[in-house]
Amino acid sequence: ETGVTQSPTHLIKTRGQQVTLRCSSQSGHNTVSWYQQALGQGPQFIFQYYREEENGRGNFPPRFSGLQFPNYSSELNVNALELDDSALYLCASSLAMTGAHNEQFFGPGTRLTVL
């Protein structure tokens, strides 16, 4: 069973640029969630995708957007990067179905630095 993978591992961008982060979900999982973890803080929920549609969103501006593909992999796009976007971006996959528990399994994260 393949776990959650994310790419790239590290990324350096400058303010105003755009970035795309990628996530492959664990085998058999149909839901992907993205979290932002600033240094020294807990992860903050950005949004969740289920069956290729956004299915919940946290308190993040529209310049944070995403996609989920038919194979359940996902992308997180951030436009007009700001210095405060520097963080560890975590992807988590889970199986969403009635009665199923909600263990979310996390990938290793992408460390984004905005200069």
Place this chain on the structure above:
Amino acid sequence: AQKVTQAQTEISVVEKEDVTLDCVYETRDTTYYLFWYKQPPSGELVFLIRRNSFDEQNEISGRYSWNFQKSTSSFNFTITASQVVDSAVYFCALSRMDTGRRALTFGSGTRLQVQP
């Protein structure tokens, strides 16, 4: 709104000591899930346990045990006979139980340092 509070920012113990990490949560939901995750220096969050709100039985798994008390909205985590490998940041988290609305709300984490 949901909220998780981990008041202990950092704890330092000597190997073989027992340590308890506190977690207090707030939610208006009557049913919900509670979780603990471990984040070692590598950065990946490792799932430790999930409890649902209608099961208040304490749970033990090896050196780990969890004490869920709905009356005080607490879900504390105890490591018995701590080891250096337990050094990590530990997060408590909360989610709704509705299908499709299960975003995790995390606390700010407790950094545990186990000294040899």
